Amino acid sequence: MSILVYAEHDTENxxxxxxxxxxxxTQMGDDVHLLVAGENCQSIAEQAAKLAGVxxxxxxxxxxxxxxxxxxxxxxxxxxxxxxxxxxxxATTTGKNFMPRVAAxxxxxxxxxxxxxxxxxxxxxxxxxxxxxxxxxxxxxxxVVTVRAASFDAVDESGSxxxxxxxxxxxxxxxxxxxxxxxxxxRPELTAADIVISGGxxxxxxxxxxxxxxxxxxxxxxxxxxxxxxxxxxxxxDMQVGQTGKIVAPQLYIAVGISGAIQHLAGMKDSKVIVAxxxxxxxxxxxxxxxxxxxxxxxxxxxxxxxx
Amino acid sequence: xxxxxxxxxTIDYNVKVKVKADSSAVDLTNAKMxxxxxxxxxxxxxxxxxxxxxxDEVVVVSIGSKSCQExxxxxxxxxxxxxxxxxxxxxxxxxxxxxxxxxxVEEESPEMVILGKQSIDSDNxxxxxxxxxxxxxxxxTFASEVxxxxxxxxxxxxxxxxxxxxxxxxxxxxxxxxxxxxPRYASLPNxxxxxxxxxxxxxxxxxxxxxxxxxxxxxxxxxxxxxxGIKVADVDELVEKLKNEAKVIS
Ligand SMILES: Cc1cc2nc3c(=O)[nH]c(=O)nc-3n(C[C@H](O)[C@H](O)[C@H](O)COP(=O)(O)OP(=O)(O)OC[C@H]3O[C@@H](n4cnc5c(N)ncnc54)[C@H](O)[C@@H]3O)c2cc1C
Numbered sequence: 001m002s003i004l005v006y007a008e009h010d011t012e013n014x015x016x017x018x019x020x021x022x023x024x025x026t027q028m029g030d031d032v033h034l035l036v037a038g039e040n041c042q043s044i045a046e047q048a049a050k051l052a053g054v055x056x057x058x059x060x061x062x063x064x065x066x067x068x069x070x071x072x073x074x075x076x077x078x079x080x081x082x083x084x085x086x087x088x089x090x091a092t093t094t095g096k097n098f099m100p101r102v103a104a105x106x107x108x109x110x111x112x113x114x115x116x117x118x119x120x121x122x123x124x125x126x127x128x129x130x131x132x133x134x135x136x137x138x139x140x141x142x143x144v145v146t147v148r149a150a151s152f153d154a155v156d157e158s159g160s161x162x163x164x165x166x167x168x169x170x171x172x173x174x175x176x177x178x179x180x181x182x183x184x185x186x187r188p189e190l191t192a193a194d195i196v197i198s199g200g201x202x203x204x205x206x207x208x209x210x211x212x213x214x215x216x217x218x219x220x221x222x223x224x225x226x227x228x229x230x231x232x233x234x235x236x237x238d239m240q241v242g243q244t245g246k247i248v249a250p251q252l253y254i255a256v257g258i259s260g261a262i263q264h265l266a267g268m269k270d271s272k273v274i275v276a277x278x279x280x281x282x283x284x285x286x287x288x289x290x291x292x293x294x295x296x297x298x299x300x301x302x303x304x305x306x307x308x
Numbered sequence: 309x310x311x312x313x314x315x316x317x318t319i320d321y322n323v324k325v326k327v328k329a330d331s332s333a334v335d336l337t338n339a340k341m342x343x344x345x346x347x348x349x350x351x352x353x354x355x356x357x358x359x360x361x362x363x364d365e366v367v368v369v370s371i372g373s374k375s376c377q378e379x380x381x382x383x384x385x386x387x388x389x390x391x392x393x394x395x396x397x398x399x400x401x402x403x404x405x406x407x408x409x410x411x412x413v414e415e416e417s418p419e420m421v422i423l424g425k426q427s428i429d430s431d432n433x434x435x436x437x438x439x440x441x442x443x444x445x446x447x448x449t450f451a452s453e454v455x456x457x458x459x460x461x462x463x464x465x466x467x468x469x470x471x472x473x474x475x476x477x478x479x480x481x482x483x484x485x486x487x488x489x490x491p492r493y494a495s496l497p498n499x500x501x502x503x504x505x506x507x508x509x510x511x512x513x514x515x516x517x518x519x520x521x522x523x524x525x526x527x528x529x530x531x532x533x534x535x536x537g538i539k540v541a542d543v544d545e546l547v548e549k550l551k552n553e554a555k556v557i558s
Contacts, residue, residue, distance in 0.1 A: 069474065070440075070447055071447070093450060093465075094467070094468070096449070096450075097437065097447075098437070099437075100435075101437050101438065101440065101441035101447075102441075103403065103434070103438065104403060104406060104437070104438035104439075104441040105441050107403075108522060109522040109523045110403075110434050110438075111523070112433060112434060113433075122526065126431065126531070127334070127430055127431055128319070128325045129428065131325050131531065132325060132327050132334045132529070132530065132531070133528065133529050134528045135525070135529075136523050136524065137523065137524045138522055138523045138524075139522055139523070139524070174446040174476060174480075175446035175447070175475070175477075176474065177473075177474055178462060178473040178475050179473045180469075180470065180471070180472045180473070181471045182469040182470040183470045195557070219557060230487070231486065236470065237470075238466070238467070243431065244346075244426065244486060252550070252556040252557065263321070269531075272556065273554045273556050274534075287536050288534045288536070290537035290538075290554065291538060291539075291540050292537065292539045293540050293542070293543065293546050294539060295543075304543050304546070304547070307543055307544065307547050308547065
C-alpha cells in the first residue's frame with residue numbers, strides 16, 4: 001500500500017486537519033507520502049515533515065498551485081498518481097473541490113467523507129445527513145478517498161520525513177483566480193476548536209452575536225452558526241455548522257437559539273458534550289443535549305458569561 | 309446561451325430516514341420524495357439567467373426510473389423549457405452519472421451546466437466536479453454568486469475560510485451552494501403549463517457508457533444514538549455540571 005495525502009495549508013500554516021487525515025491514511029497502509037502544493041510553500045513542507053507516520057514529503061512549489069484551483073491541483077495529482085494505491089485528502093472545501101476531478105480522470109469512484117477505515121478497501125461513511133452509516137468497499141485499483149477530519153485523532157509531530165521537490169506544472173487556461181475574502185479571526189478555527197459555541201435564528205441579528213463572543217473569549221471557543229443565522233446575514237457563511245457546512249466534534253458544543261434540525265445535528269452530534277440553550281422546551285436540540293437549559297438566551301448568556 | 313441543469317430525485321429534506329432491519333439500505337418505502345434542494349437552487353439560477361436575457365434555453369435532465377419525471381416536471385414548472393429523462397432502474401454512482409451527463413453535454417452543447425453541490429441522500433458532493441473533468445470544462449463549485457460576462461463567468465464560492473472568486477471561460481460547470489438564491493414556488497398556471505412542455509425519454513443503455521458499479525455497499529446501519537441528557541434548572545447548575553461532572557471547562 002502506498003498512499004498519497006494532500007496537505008492542506010494557507011501558505012503560512014499547515015491546517016490542523018492534515019494531521020488527522022494522515023491518521024486516517026496510516027490506517028489504510030504504512031507508506032504515507034504527503035503532497036504539499038502551493039506557491040512559496042517551503043515552510044509548509046517543513047511542518048509537514050514532522051507529522052508522525054509520513055515517510056516522504058513531496059513539494060510542488062509553483063504559482064500554478066497558489067490558490068488551489070481545482071483544475072491545476074487535480075491534474076497535478078493525476079500526473080503523480082502512478083504507483084499509489086490511495087489518494088487521500090480532507091473533506092474540506094478544498095478537497096471536495098478537486099478530488100472528484102482526480103477520481104474521474106483516473107476513471108475510479110470517489111469515497112467521500114469517511115469517518116472510519118475498516119481495511120485498505122473498505123470504509124465507513126455517513127449518508128442521509130448522518131442518519132445512516134454505510135460501510136462501502138471499492139473495487140478500484142486506485143482508491144480516491146476524502147476524510148472527515150473530525151472523526152480521526154491527529155498524529156503527533158515526532159516525525160522527520162525527507163522532503164523532495166516535484167517538478168510538475170499544470171496550468172489551466174480556462175480557470176483563473178480573481179479574489180478571496182477570508183474571515184480574519186483571533187479565535188481558534190471551528191473545525192479544530194475544543195469548544196464551540198453556536199448561535200441560531202434565535203440570536204435575532206448579527207450584533208447579538210457579541211453575547212456569544214464574550215463567552216467564547218473566556219472559554220477559548222470558536223463561534224459557529226446555524227444555516228438560518230447565516231442565511232439571514234447575521235454572520236459569515238464559513239461559520240455554518242451542519243450537513244452542508246462544517247462538521248465539528250469538539251469536547252463541548254453549546255447551541256444557543258438553535259432548534260436542532262437534522263441538517264444542523266449532522267454537523268455537531270459527535271461532540272463529546274452538548275449544551276443547548278433554548279426557550280422552547282420542546283425544541284429537538286434537547287433530544288441530543290447532555291445539558292439543556294430552557295431559558296431566554298438574552299438573559300442566560302450574560303449570566304453565563306459572568307459566571308465563567 | 310443554453311444552460312443544462314441536471315436534477316436528482318431524493319428524499320424530502322424534512323424526512324428523517326430509518327435503516328432497514330436487514331442492514332441492507334435505508335428504508336424509502338412510502339417516503340416523501342422531492343427534487344434535491346441544491347438542484348432546485350440550480351434550476352432557479354438557470355431560470356433567472358434566462359429571465360435576465362443571459363440564457364435563452366434551460367434544459368433539465370434527470371437520470372433514473374420513470375418516477376424522476378416528477379422532478380423534471382417540477383423543474384419545468386419553475387421555468388425550465390424542456391426535459392430529458394435518461395432512463396435506468398439502477399442506482400448509479402456519481403462517476404456513472406457524470407459519464408452519462410457528459411454524453412448529454414456532447415449532444416446538447418450547453419454553454420453552462422449548473423448542478424447542486426451535493427444530494428442530500430448520498431451526500432457525495434462529486435458529480436459536478438466529475439462532469440467538469442470528463443468534459444474538460446473548468447468548474448466553479450459551491451457558488452453563492454454567478455455573473456456571466458463576455459464568454460466568461462465569475463463565480464463566488466463558499467469556502468471554509470470565507471469566499472473565493474474564480475473566473476472561468478465558458479463552457480463551464482457550476483455547482484450551487486445554499487445562498488446562491490431562494491427558489492420560487494411554482495404557480496398553479498406554471499404547473500399546468502409544465503405538463504405540456506417537451507420531455508424526452510432516452511434509455512441509459514443507448515449512451516454507450518460503462519455503467520458497472522465500482523463500489524459495493526456492505527451494510528447500512530443506524531448511527532449510534534445519543535442518550536438524551538438532563539435539563540438543568542439555571543445557569544448556576546449548568547456551570548457546576550460542566551465543571552464537575554462533564555469536566556469540559558475549568
Ligand atoms: C439542503 C439543506 C441543507 C441544510 N444544511 C444546513 C446546515 O448545514 N446547517 C444548518 O444549521 N442548517 C442547515 N439546513 C437548515 C435546517 O433545515 C434548519 O432550517 C436550520 O438549521 C434552522 O436554524 P435555526 O435552528 O437557527 O433556526 P430555527 O429552526 O428557526 O430555530 C430557532 C430556535 O431559536 C429558539 N429561540 C428563539 N428566540 C430565543 C430566545 N430569545 N432565547 C432562546 N431561544 C430562542 C427557538 O425556540 C428555536 O428553537 C439545511 C436545509 C436544507 C434544506
